Amino acid sequence: MEWLIGGIESLGVILVVLTLSAMLLWVERKGSALVQNRVGANRAGVFRIAAPFNLGFMNTLMADPLKLFTKEDFIPAGADRLGHALAPCVALFPAVVTFAAIPFGDTIEVGGRIINLQAINLDVGFLYITALVSLGVYGIVLAGWASNNRWALLGSIRGSAQMISYELAMGISLVSMILLYGTLDMQEMVRWQGGLLFGVLPAWGVFYQPVAFLIVLTAGIAETKRVPFDLPECESELIAGYYTEYSGGKQACFMLSDFAEIVMVSGLVTTLFFGGWQVPYLDSKAGLGLPGMTPMALPAALITALQVGAFVVKVLFFCCFQILVRWTLPRFRYDQLMNLGWKKMMPIALLNMAATALIILLVEQGR
Amino acid sequence: MSPLVFYPLAFVCIASAMGVVLSKNPVRSALCLVSALFCLAIFYVFLQAHLVAALQIIVYAGAVMVLFLFVITLLNLESDRGLGERPALSGIGFCAGAFVAASLVAALSSAVAPGSRGVVLPQTFGTTKVLARQLFGDYLVAFELTSVLLLVAVVGAVVLAKRDGSYEGDEQDAAPARQSEEAPH
Numbered sequence: 001m002e003w004l005i006g007g008i009e010s011l012g013v014i015l016v017v018l019t020l021s022a023m024l025l026w027v028e029r030k031g032s033a034l035v036q037n038r039v040g041a042n043r044a045g046v047f048r049i050a051a052p053f054n055l056g057f058m059n060t061l062m063a064d065p066l067k068l069f070t071k072e073d074f075i076p077a078g079a080d081r082l083g084h085a086l087a088p089c090v091a092l093f094p095a096v097v098t099f100a101a102i103p104f105g106d107t108i109e110v111g112g113r114i115i116n117l118q119a120i121n122l123d124v125g126f127l128y129i130t131a132l133v134s135l136g137v138y139g140i141v142l143a144g145w146a147s148n149n150r151w152a153l154l155g156s157i158r159g160s161a162q163m164i165s166y167e168l169a170m171g172i173s174l175v176s177m178i179l180l181y182g183t184l185d186m187q188e189m190v191r192w193q194g195g196l197l198f199g200v201l202p203a204w205g206v207f208y209q210p211v212a213f214l215i216v217l218t219a220g221i222a223e224t225k226r227v228p229f230d231l232p233e234c235e236s237e238l239i240a241g242y243y244t245e246y247s248g249g250k251q252a253c254f255m256l257s258d259f260a261e262i263v264m265v266s267g268l269v270t271t272l273f274f275g276g277w278q279v280p281y282l283d284s285k286a287g288l289g290l291p292g293m294t295p296m297a298l299p300a301a302l303i304t305a306l307q308v309g310a311f312v313v314k315v316l317f318f319c320c321f322q323i324l325v326r327w328t329l330p331r332f333r334y335d336q337l338m339n340l341g342w343k344k345m346m347p348i349a350l351l352n353m354a355a356t357a358l359i360i361l362l363v364e365q366g367r
Numbered sequence: 368m369s370p371l372v373f374y375p376l377a378f379v380c381i382a383s384a385m386g387v388v389l390s391k392n393p394v395r396s397a398l399c400l401v402s403a404l405f406c407l408a409i410f411y412v413f414l415q416a417h418l419v420a421a422l423q424i425i426v427y428a429g430a431v432m433v434l435f436l437f438v439i440t441l442l443n444l445e446s447d448r449g450l451g452e453r454p455a456l457s458g459i460g461f462c463a464g465a466f467v468a469a470s471l472v473a474a475l476s477s478a479v480a481p482g483s484r485g486v487v488l489p490q491t492f493g494t495t496k497v498l499a500r501q502l503f504g505d506y507l508v509a510f511e512l513t514s515v516l517l518l519v520a521v522v523g524a525v526v527l528a529k530r531d532g533s534y535e536g537d538e539q540d541a542a543p544a545r546q547s548e549e550a551p552h
């Protein structure tokens with residue numbers, strides 16, 4: 001029974017992430033149109049006549065995958081066929097399975113059985129996520145190398161250099177979050193953020209660690225390799241970078257993995273800094289209680305629905321935020337990218353970590 | 368650990384380890400090594416050592432091997448031309464490998480003597496707390512010495528790289544450095 005629940009939860013999470021990633025493609029098209037002041041994706045053949053409103057997203061969700069997966073799958077001459085075929089899977093895998101360790105709700109009780117709303121509950125869940133994030137590089141390296149194309153190789157070298165550089169700053173900032181929460185269990189981290197700060201603010205990580213939040217968000221956007229960090233695939237220089245030689249379904253996999261990474265970064269930021277499934281002033285047991293008021297009891301099902309809903313809203317907010325960033329900022333130059341990663345974010349992250357450790361030590365001694 | 372999981376996993380692990388040695392292409396070798404490390408991490412998970420498994424992937428698969436691959440693809444090494452041309456070196460390598468294998472077999476065969484039932488592990492085995500207490504308590508000196516050793520290696524690498532003088536010396540090494548230097552400020 002235990003493994004059945006885990007299996008259903010894992011499958012559900014993976015399906016949701018994949019669907020959300022596909023939906024984000026439409027959000028991106030509409031969002032870019034909004035930012036650039038044009039109409040945007042509005043051609044929906046099938047249901048156009050019947051629908052009273054625009055169903056442009058049908059196009060993205062149905063026509064696009066259909067087109068991509070029925071296209072000719074082209075493998076260039078001299079390419080490493082195995083590597084060429086493996087690379088899209090290797091790129092997609094970590095982005096999709098990472099979400100399994102992110103809790104999307106508190107534990108609920110159904111028929112006397114306690115179910116944890118987190119697909120896999122590891123006591124090192126946090127490290128599981130960092131481990132999988134660090135595996136994301138292989139898809140790019142493999143794609144660039146197996147394509148037997150200089151642009152692809154250049155793109156993959158840029159990509160791996162960029163991801164290594166930004167992972168450092170991100171990792172160090174994440175260490176300061178571990179210091180703060182004192183646990184590696186994602187569910188425990190979210191519980192920690194349940195109370196109130198100064199009696200008014202929700203005790204979310206972002207209020208304790210604003211610097212770490214900025215660094216993790218920036219490094220996370222850099223990990224997704226999109227503008228302003230899209231040097232691995234910048235089309236004005238490298239055609240499409242590491243996936244220049246990909247077409248059809250395999251290219252769709254790379255696109256999907258980019259969007260899945262957006263969802264993953266949003267989930268990570270939400271969980272670490274914005275209280276995960278926590279709703280401000282809503283306690284899982286006591287119910288809703290604004291500051292200075294006695295808590296009002298709510299039915300358990302409603303509380304769970306509110307919490308899962310809050311998590312989804314927060315994740316969607318950060319997805320949209322990343323898309324907005326992508327269409328607002330211009331691309332970095334390569335030296336600016338490296339300077340930002342190594343000379344600015346890395347020392348700031350180190351200082352932040354040292355300061356966090358010192359403050360925690362002082363606070364604990366003061367007790 | 369169920370045999371249904373163990374044997375396929377062991378097969379993949381050994382096959383990729385063989386791939387590291389037998390593959391002619393350095394990139395393929397490196398990727399096989401990543402696969403072997405990944406399989407080892409899964410073994411650790413089944414042995415209740417979750418933290419070690421996560422660290423294995425973060426440090427070896429995620430950091431060390433990425434840098435290896437980065438250098439290999441950057442230099443774009445076409446094929447393995449090192450050991451094949453030096454029979455003495457491959458002979459020494461073979462002997463060293465055989466010695467390690469023999470000592471491993473000797474050590475492990477005594478550990479699984481017939482009739483022994485193994486050890487019952489405590490509930491907390493492999494958790495972060497227990498491991499950290501050992502690492503930063505019982506083995507603190509060794510741990511710190513290892514980190515000093517790594518620091519020495521890093522400083523040594525920088526010194527060796529600087530000794531060449533200018534970047535112009537080697538065309539291939541100069542490319543990435545120049546890219547960042549010559550960009551207009």
